[in-house]
Amino acid sequence: MNQKGPRLGEPASLWRMRFVPIASVMFASALPLMLPLIANSPVLPPLGLLFFLCWQLLRAEMWPVWIGLPLGLWDDLFSGAPIGTAMGLWTVASIAIAYSSQRIYWRGFFHDWAIAAASVAMIQSLAALITHPHAATGRVLGLVVPQIIISTLLVPLFMRLTGMFDNFRLRRR
Template sequence: MSQADANPFEPKLTPGRARMIPWLTVVGGSACTTLPLIATVPILPPLGLVMLLAWRLLARFALRPWAAAPLGLFDDLVSGQPLGSAVLIWSAIFLAIDLIESRLVFRDFWQDWLIAGGAILFALAIGRVLALPIGAQVDGAMMAQAAATMLLFPIATRLVAWIDRKRGMV
C-alpha cells in the first residue's frame, strides 16, 4: 500500500504542476553550474544531463521526446557551452535511448546505468570536441568528470524516484 493510498483525501498536485516538476528539476540541475565553486580540477558533473537521463530512463513519459531541445538550450545558456551544442547532444541521446528501448523488451537498473554511462561519455566527448581545440590537454580532467558523473547517476535516480512518487503521477 502506497502513501497515496493511505490518505485518499489528501490534495494532489494539479496535472500542470505535476508535469512541470521534471522540467524544473532538469533546469535546476543545469543552473547548478552557475554556483561559485572553486576547484583545482574542474570535475563538476553536468547535473542537468544527469537529471534528464534519470527522468528519461526512470519515468519514460515524464518528459516528451522533444523536451531535450529546449532543456538543452537552457543548459547552453547557463553553462557557457557553444550555443546549440547541448540541444544537439541531448536530442541525439534521446533518439539513441528510444532506439535502445525499441530493441530491449525489459530493462533493469544496471542496464539503465550502462545506458546513462554511455550517454554521459558521449555528451562529454562531443562537448569537448565542440568547445575546445583538439590540442588542449583536458583528457584526464574529462575522464574524472565522466567518472564522477556516472557515480552520481544512482543518486539522481533515487531523487527522481522520490520526486515522482511525491508528485502522484505513478
C-alpha cells in the first residue's frame, strides 16, 4: 500500500528538530557579512541575537542554558567583537530567560517583547562597552541606541519567523 503524506502518529524528523533552530541562529549571525553594506556606525540589528532570544522565549525547554556558549562563539567570529563577548552575554541572557520562564507562568506576547527588548538593550550596550573600553561611555552607548531601537521594533517579526521555523521543525515528514 503506497501512502502519500505523513502517517498518523509519525514523529517529526529528529534531524530537522535539532538542526533548524541552531542553523537559523548561525545563518542569521553570518548574514550581515554577506550583505553589501558599508556604514560608519552599527545600523544592522544583531540578527543572530534576535533569533537566539526568540527561540529561547518561544521554546525555553528546547535548549540547555549553556547553548549561548557555542552560538555566542559563532556570533563573535562573525561580528568582530572580542572572542567571549557574545559567549558570556548570550549565556547570561539564556540563564535569565530560563529563570524568568520558571517564575512567570502566564507570559504573553507583550511580556516576550519586553523581555527581548530589555535583553537586546542590555547585551548590545555591554558588548559595545566591552568592545570599546577606552572610549567615552556616553559616546559608545549613543552609537548603539539606533541599533537597539531597530532591534526592539523587529522583535515581533523575528518572533513570527521563529514560529514559522518552529512549525517547519515540528512538521511530520
